[in-house]
Amino acid sequence: MSTVQVLLRDRSYAIRIVPGGLGELGPALQKEATSDRAVVITSARVARHHFEALDQGLREAGFDVEKLEVSDGQRCKTLRTAGRVYDQLAHLEIGRGTPLIALGGGALCDLAGFVASTYLRGLPLVLAPSTLRAQVDASVGDRNSLHHRSGNNRIGTFYHPHLAWVDPQILETLPQEHMRSGLAEIVKVAVIWDEEFFAWIEDKVAGLLAMARDAVREAVTRAIQIRVELIGLDERRVGLRALLQFGERLASVLRREHPALTPGEASAMGMLFAARLSRARGWIDDAACQRLETLLRKVGLPTAPPDWSEQREAYLRAVADDKKEIQPLPEWVLLRALGRAERVELPVQELFSEDA
């Protein structure tokens, strides 16, 4: 087991990377428990593969376990679903000390975070993310969000988990497109922050896609460390967290236009476009741009939407007007080198540069 300690605002918590260790969450929680009950919020699909191991460990540690199922994916991130979960928690007479354990992907972790922060003004939140993307992203967090009819991710709270429990082996039951999507996130933290890690991924990409256990564990751990480092450093030097927005502005426009894109596919397209903008202003050379493109292709991610040549101008216009982001970023994130991103105020004409 390895542990990454997260120090955010006034609270801290541990992210434990525990391959094959879903059953050990119960004993770990039990040490500091103030309740002999635990609620697991999950989806039917994830529960089918992983609930039993988690449940057994919790019961052996003395917890009475309640399971709540919500629908998979982005659909669960609504006030309506939160309302239904409140009903169930009330019906079960869940009190303040009872941990709410999220076993699921990033959307489910968001829903659980919102519910945990608002039900009786706060239940202890335990995250057990079940996708690669959520393991390296949702596990490192002090915030959550829900969609609302007026816009995505408009509602949310700041709320720290009590513990995050990352078992990379549970990824082995996922379809490969989930791995590709998560690898996009891992490539992102590498390309903005750690050239050595980027080179390591280039070397291990086949193993990662084949779910080689050592490689996956190492990639997950390093990606979490980088994210914690960026967010932690951001407490003092404002702006590093913003580097994680690398490629995300175009990605968010593309996801709106092509709802079938996975987050990783949209990210890959956004990252490559941002890399080309960096090349257009002479910050990186063509070889660096090419390395990113080659790696993304090896992961199996597309590097531009099929209608890019016709729709490019319309997409970029949408990016330039995009006021709908929850985190307004007037500036862009570009690359000085592989592994070194910087925030920059991007003149709008550069966005439309022919060279990008």
Place this chain on the structure above:
Amino acid sequence: MSTVQVLLRDRSYAIRIVPGGLGELGPALQKEATSDRAVVITSARVARHHFEALDQGLREAGFDVEKLEVSDGQRCKTLRTAGRVYDQLAHLEIGRGTPLIALGGGALCDLAGFVASTYLRGLPLVLAPSTLRAQVDASVGDRNSLHHRSGNNRIGTFYHPHLAWVDPQILETLPQEHMRSGLAEIVKVAVIWDEEFFAWIEDKVAGLLAMARDAVREAVTRAIQIRVELIGLDERRVGLRALLQFGERLASVLRREHPALTPGEASAMGMLFAARLSRARGWIDDAACQRLETLLRKVGLPTAPPDWSEQREAYLRAVADDKKEIQPLPEWVLLRALGRAERVELPVQELFSEDA
């Protein structure tokens, strides 16, 4: 103008008591504003009397003002109303720095607090409470709550206001029953914490009911100070905040059974019952009990529900089983003297004592 500074957790804010000063909120906000817009959330009834003064001050200070109206009273404390307010905020393209100003009673302040804490993960919250009860209660707060079909006050967040703006003169447009309800809250903080203030209220009760400006201002200021003191001290010595629960367990049962009771009426009955329990165990004498009863009567509050003699046993049984409270309090709050309350584990048979 007098100011009470609130230091809670990691943040602090000011409560300003400003008789006739609703129009000065704009200039005060303007000094530290990061937005040139302001949103006022209020009800039609309150807006009719007080919006104009607030609006004019905000506009003179350079704010573009948006007004959102919600229904009055407890009915507004729902996720559904919160959802409608999110819609309106999104439609108006309200961004992160824009203050949300609550002009209304305690329920509206709760709704506004929840919305402010969850919309884009946080707008600055300004409270301008329009009832006596809310001025001495909602103004001093680090939390909010909504009702849910599964139970009252089940949903909520911890969230500090940016500023509370208390204008006792706006109470002059209220029906007297609101004054009585607010005075119950003021009597409560006096009887649990400050015997001298209790005696002062006994002396001034006629003036308070007649809305004598000096007396009302002084009562509001002192009640806020006591609440801030209790909650502030509680950060170190856990338990003082719980003194504010004096009388509230029976009060909450009575309000469920008699929805037409005002919070103050229910509180008055709960306080007197708790005083009698204190007398039954010899903590206070009959004279003290009598002084509380006389004062509550002078305020115009009932001291027992009409069906007390028949239903007493049923009510107390409901109190003994009451697990629905948001703040579980296994122990009771009783009086050692007028102005000195203490937490105590109350054996259930004492609850049913013939002498209480």
